[in-house]
Amino acid sequence: MKYSASLLFSLLLSTFCFSQNGFTSLFDGKTLNGWKRIVGSGNYTVENGMITGTTVAGSPNTFLATEKEYGDFILEFDAKVNDTASNSGVQVRSHYDANEINGSNKGRVYGYQVEEDASSRAWSGGIYEEARRGWLYPVTLNPAAQDLFKTGEWNHYTIECIGNTIKTWINNKPVAT
Secondary structure: OOOOOOEEEEEEEEEEEEEEEEEEEOOOOOHHHHHHHHOOOOOOEEEEOEEEHHHHHHOOOOOEEEEEOOOOEEEEEOOOOOOOOOEEEEEEEEEEEEEEEEOOEEEEEEEEEEEEEEOOOOOOOOEEOOOOOOEEEEEHHOHHHOOOOOOOOOOOOOOOOOOEEEEEOOOEEEEEE
């Protein structure tokens, strides 16, 4: 799957990660402390207590990653995508290889992406393996979930990564479970 300047987060609000130590806030609402941009030249800023991602024409996919790694976790966040041509997602259990050359771009992100798909394809909440096997759980496997994501509105995501299992929910309804 190829798309230009995919954003890891298209507006993010109240991001929490639940691990063995209880819920941990990943975003302080004011700064990008604890986060780093990798690959691409997309821009991430904090506006009104939210992380806002903006694509840059001609840039490869741009990722905003936590500086800390997590084992088993439940990630909850709210996302809003206004552009129906946008394709974005949240990488989980992913890795960055700064030495790999991807076309003319140095560096590559590998791993699982939970989709934010505002297009008519409606695959939000599906699981895609970036730079490897491709679609692991297209939402066509759960047609009832294809109407859960609302373009131009806030959507609540829950992503559970326990052991070798990844499960997703949008607006408290199961997508990939």
